Amino acid sequence: xxxxxxxxxxxxxxxxxxxxxxxxxxxxxxxxxxxxxxxxxxxxxxxxxxxxxxxxxxxxxxxxxxxxxxxxxxxxxxxxxxxxxxxxxxxxxxxxxxxxxxxxxxxxxxxxxxxxxxxxxxxxxxxxxxxxxxxxxxxxxxxxxxxxxxxxxxxxxxxxxxxxxxxxxxxxxxxxxxxxxxxxxxxxxxxxxxxxxxxxxxxxxxxxxxxxxxxxxxxxxxxxxxxxxxxxxxxxxxxxxxxxxxxxxxxxxxxxxxxxxxxxxxxxxxxxxxxxxxxxxxxxxxxxxxxxxxxxxxxxxxxxxxxxxxxxxxxxxxxxxxxxxxxxxxxxxxxxxxxxxxxxxxxxxxxxxxxxxxxxxxxxxxxxxxxxxxxxxxxxxxxxxxxxxxxxxxxxxxxxxxxxxxxxxxxxxxxxxxxxxxxxxxxxxxxxxxxxxxxxxxxxxxxxx
Amino acid sequence: xxxxxxxxxxxxxxxxxxxxxxxxxxxxxxxxxxxxxxxxxxxxxxxxxxxxxxxxxxxxxxxxxxxxxxxxxxxxxxxxxxxxxxxxxxxxxxxxxxxxxxxxxxxxxxxxxxxxxxxxxxxxxxxxxxxxxxxxxxxxxxxxxxxxxxxxxxxxxxxxxxxxxxxxxxxxxxxxxxxxxxxxxxxxxxxxxxxxxxxxxxxxxxxxxxxxxxxxxxxxxxxxxxxxxxxxxxxxxxxxxxxxxxxxxxxxxxxxxxxxxxxxxxxxxxxxxxxxxxxxxxxxxxxxxxxxxxxxxxxxxxxxxxxxxxxxxxxxxxxxxxxxxxxxxxxxxxxxxxxxxxxxxxxxxxxxxxxxxxxxxxxxxxxxxxxxxxxxxxxxxxxxxxxxxxxxxxxxxxxxxxxxxxxxxxxxxxxxxxxxxxxxxxxxxxxxxxxxxxxxxxxxxxxxx
Numbered sequence: 001x002x003x004x005x006x007x008x009x010x011x012x013x014x015x016x017x018x019x020x021x022x023x024x025x026x027x028x029x030x031x032x033x034x035x036x037x038x039x040x041x042x043x044x045x046x047x048x049x050x051x052x053x054x055x056x057x058x059x060x061x062x063x064x065x066x067x068x069x070x071x072x073x074x075x076x077x078x079x080x081x082x083x084x085x086x087x088x089x090x091x092x093x094x095x096x097x098x099x100x101x102x103x104x105x106x107x108x109x110x111x112x113x114x115x116x117x118x119x120x121x122x123x124x125x126x127x128x129x130x131x132x133x134x135x136x137x138x139x140x141x142x143x144x145x146x147x148x149x150x151x152x153x154x155x156x157x158x159x160x161x162x163x164x165x166x167x168x169x170x171x172x173x174x175x176x177x178x179x180x181x182x183x184x185x186x187x188x189x190x191x192x193x194x195x196x197x198x199x200x201x202x203x204x205x206x207x208x209x210x211x212x213x214x215x216x217x218x219x220x221x222x223x224x225x226x227x228x229x230x231x232x233x234x235x236x237x238x239x240x241x242x243x244x245x246x247x248x249x250x251x252x253x254x255x256x257x258x259x260x261x262x263x264x265x266x267x268x269x270x271x272x273x274x275x276x277x278x279x280x281x282x283x284x285x286x287x288x289x290x291x292x293x294x295x296x297x298x299x300x301x302x303x304x305x306x307x308x309x310x311x312x313x314x315x316x317x318x319x320x321x322x323x324x325x326x327x328x329x330x331x332x333x334x335x336x337x338x339x340x341x342x343x344x345x346x347x348x349x350x351x352x353x354x355x356x357x358x359x360x361x362x363x364x365x366x367x368x369x370x371x372x373x374x375x376x377x378x379x380x381x382x383x384x385x386x387x388x389x390x391x392x393x394x395x396x397x398x399x400x401x402x403x404x405x406x407x408x409x410x411x412x413x414x415x416x417x418x419x420x421x422x423x424x425x426x427x428x429x430x431x432x433x434x435x436x437x438x439x440x441x442x443x444x445x446x447x448x449x
Numbered sequence: 450x451x452x453x454x455x456x457x458x459x460x461x462x463x464x465x466x467x468x469x470x471x472x473x474x475x476x477x478x479x480x481x482x483x484x485x486x487x488x489x490x491x492x493x494x495x496x497x498x499x500x501x502x503x504x505x506x507x508x509x510x511x512x513x514x515x516x517x518x519x520x521x522x523x524x525x526x527x528x529x530x531x532x533x534x535x536x537x538x539x540x541x542x543x544x545x546x547x548x549x550x551x552x553x554x555x556x557x558x559x560x561x562x563x564x565x566x567x568x569x570x571x572x573x574x575x576x577x578x579x580x581x582x583x584x585x586x587x588x589x590x591x592x593x594x595x596x597x598x599x600x601x602x603x604x605x606x607x608x609x610x611x612x613x614x615x616x617x618x619x620x621x622x623x624x625x626x627x628x629x630x631x632x633x634x635x636x637x638x639x640x641x642x643x644x645x646x647x648x649x650x651x652x653x654x655x656x657x658x659x660x661x662x663x664x665x666x667x668x669x670x671x672x673x674x675x676x677x678x679x680x681x682x683x684x685x686x687x688x689x690x691x692x693x694x695x696x697x698x699x700x701x702x703x704x705x706x707x708x709x710x711x712x713x714x715x716x717x718x719x720x721x722x723x724x725x726x727x728x729x730x731x732x733x734x735x736x737x738x739x740x741x742x743x744x745x746x747x748x749x750x751x752x753x754x755x756x757x758x759x760x761x762x763x764x765x766x767x768x769x770x771x772x773x774x775x776x777x778x779x780x781x782x783x784x785x786x787x788x789x790x791x792x793x794x795x796x797x798x799x800x801x802x803x804x805x806x807x808x809x810x811x812x813x814x815x816x817x818x819x820x821x822x823x824x825x826x827x828x829x830x831x832x833x834x835x836x837x838x839x840x841x842x843x844x845x846x847x848x849x850x851x852x853x854x855x856x857x858x859x860x861x862x863x864x865x866x867x868x869x870x871x872x873x874x875x876x877x878x879x880x881x882x883x884x885x886x887x888x889x890x891x892x893x894x895x896x897x898x
Contacts, residue, residue: 009695011615026695028859046615046663079859108695109830112859136657136855145661152618156608166460166495169601171687171870173889174623174670175636175647177897187624189638189647191684192674192893198624198638205889208585208898212594214495220669221623225641235640238620246458246475246557381558402898406585410477410528410561421620440622440654444641448626449657449851 013047015098018088023100025050025084026108028140029076031120039073041105042120043084048274052084052100078120079112128433135440135449146275147437151425153271154264155219158240161263165256167242168213172205174198174221178399185225198223201418206243207379208406210414217242229444231433232371234422236442243416250362250378253415254290254338257366257374261286279429284335291328292338295360298324315346322370340364349389352378352415369427376417383407462496464547467537472549474499474533475557477589478525480569488522490554491569492533497723501533501549527569528561577882584889584898595724596886600874602720603713604668607689610712614705616691617662621654623647623670627848634674647672650867655692656828657855659863666691678893680882681820683871685891692865699811699827702864703739703787706815706823710735728878733784733817740777741787744809747773764795771819786816798838801827801864818876825866832856
């Protein structure tokens with residue numbers, strides 16, 4: 001049947017509400033199954049899959065194509081963009097319990113070239129490089145698309161939780177004059193003839209903005225010129241940053257982080273339930289009080305139970321993080337664990353020391369399912385403390401002058417945290433590599449697509 | 450009186466609900482007014498100003514300071530971070546009708562150095578360069594802070610509107626392999642030894658992601674190496690980008706943009722009413738149908754009424770945009786005007802031509818209060834059309850190969866738009882320069898703070 005002017009488009013997910021009525025779907029031809037007496041077309045749109053069924057002989061079924069010759073059904077390849085008009089009809093065997101009968105198909109944008117791997121198969125056969133090289137097409141696979149829906153819901157939940165707590169969203173420069181936060185791993189660029197750098201974090205800006213808004217967050221890109229090719233590092237990633245003033249210590253920051261996590265899980269539940277089901281994601285419970293352990297106690301536990309880092313570094317190696325995370329699960333039934341009080345020597349100069357124990361700090365990491373997910377803590381807020389901290393590290397205050405100036409003009413006790421979005425999503429969906437949950441990863445070896 | 454352990458902090462805006470009860474405020478000493486028989490301290494926190502009143506002699510009033518010596522009231526400079534504990538007492542003369550009586554003051558972070566200009570004065574005496582040079586302190590002035598609250602509410606409203614319409618938020622690379630969208634005005638950088646560029650827009654990525662999510666948006670930084678120092682250009686700005694598939698033409702995109710604008714205005718009303726009142730912002734009404742005029746008709750009108758651009762350019766000069774905007778206000782009572790059908794020659798190669806009039810295009814600009822605020826339109830969606838469009842412009846498809854590949858695999862008719870956040874906020878608050886509504890502007894001459 002040749003199509004006439006279509007009614008307004010319906011989404012596949014709306015079909016159950018249309019049973020008995022004419023309906024127009026638009027989407028991609030996900031799969032074509034030609035059987036002896038019947039042909040099924042599976043259409044994919046942003047909501048889900050839907051089935052259209054042709055009975056009778058089809059070799060000569062005609063289609064109106066928007067700008068091409070009339071085409072036989074068998075000549076329309078998968079991934080072609082089509083419009084299907086017909087009647088929504090209940091059928092317990094069809095996906096969603098409804099299918100489109102007496103369908104007419106219109107090709108909307110010409111026959112599609114074959115994708116780099118079959119998108120209709122229930123599993124993904126392609127390797128990670130193939131997926132990344134062909135992201136615009138590969139990510140159409142429902143299994144590869146789903147993590148990004150979960151990721152978007154996570155960010156929305158983060159923002160909603162912090163908005164509710166009186167935070168203000170900010171947008172800060174991604175190009176800065178000096179590579180302040182840490183000398184290494186920065187990308188240099190030419191800024192109208194001046195040497196400049198991509199910002200490794202919004203740290204200094206968000207601290208300064210505590211002086212203006214008290215509570216701020218930013219959800220944006222940060223850049224690390226990571227010279228290592230690992231499964232958990234990207235050269236650009238999305239950092240969920242927050243900073244708040246008028247705290248009494250790092251635990252006030254941890255309490256806000258907990259609220260943010262609750263908001264993220266809630267919004268995933270609300271928006272991405274189908275994607276969680278598809279990927280078999282078990283969402284974590286965020287305990288009323290996330291368990292915490294001081295760095296020194298953690299070291300003692302690890303000394304008893306885990307082989308020590310031969311470097312003797314006063315830090316937690318990935319294996320240590322995994323062990324501690326499993327320990328928190330056993331001891332407290334929690335997938336989250338705060339490790340607090342990291343040694344000052346391992347934290348940036350703006351870190352606030354632990355009162356009464358100045359070689360340790362009012363800082364924390366949050367471990368989630370075996371991996372460091374968040375770093376945060378209280379910051380210095382007095383100008384003189386900054387000068388002393390830099391002097392103690394043998395650093396000149398000169399490159400930090402613009403940053404430090406804010407602290408001369410009255411800054412409250414404050415602190416904050418940064419959560420790596422891709423690490424969060426990767427942990428949630430059980431991805432073995434953050435690149436699996438990044439639309440277009442950027443790293444040592446990858447600058448396109 | 451020496452302070453004791455404070456009760457939980459209240460915000461200044463909560464005072465009216467606390468009348469008759471003890472209360473603890475924390476914030477900045479906005480203003481100290483020492484009169485003969487009474488001294489007023491005005492405290493500023495993120496919610497508003499609040500007044501504390503000391504009666505009796507104060508030259509010797511004592512304060513506990515967190516880490517300093519006991520200080521006389523007169524020695525605590527403005528902008529010092531303080532805690533004020535006392536009783537909330539109704540007083541019709543006080544800001545908000547309530548003040549804190551019998552107050553005790555604790556200095557929380559040492560005396561503040563004097564700000565670059567008086568933050569307590571009702572107007573801002575400083576020049577724009579002074580404001581920008583001292584942004585961390587200057588933006589504390591309520592008049593300079595308010596636009597950023599309006600800006601944050603705008604972005605929230607944009608996202609809420611598009612979320613409701615089934616859009617998915619994406620995060621795309623800010624570093625790209627080729628300066629594709631336009632050869633000029635790009636920042637180059639060294640990416641692990643490879644030449645790379647800062648992304649001028651998420652254009653190609655958002656188009657590709659229509660193939661995955663159908664409807665996407667991104668709210669993030671874009672970079673233009675603008676060699677001109679104008680009041681409306683920044684080298685980094687925040688772009689509110691959207692793209693959607695399965696459209697019938699550019700008017701479907703315009704309809705979505707209208708919904709986004711409605712969402713933005715609604716969220717400003719909800720979150721930033723006080724800031725709008727402070728700045729005397731008149732929020733625009735978004736008409737049910739925003740008036741539109743075709744580029745050719747606009748040219749005819751302008752030929753009649755406005756002196757022509759001596760260059761004879763087939764484009765709208767700023768003076769033309771102002772005239773058209775005023776015309777829409779007169780004719781339709783609308784502060785918004787769509788100009789549609791821009792000549793293909795003035796639009797990027799991915800622009801969809803106007804059916805039946807191929808030298809014009811299915812594109813639009815949205816003018817708001819005399820200025821171009823949004824650019825958008827329908828894009829080409831067929832691979833062959835891209836090859837032809839590039840060939841017609843004498844360009845090789847080679848640098849676009851990764852981008853074009855998506856179109857070989859089935860892309861629906863689609864389009865989108867980009868709205869410059871700073872321009873929007875500047876228009877709303879009547880700022881004469883986008884730098885007044887940008888926290889830390891980046892331009893030809895400015896890379897810090």
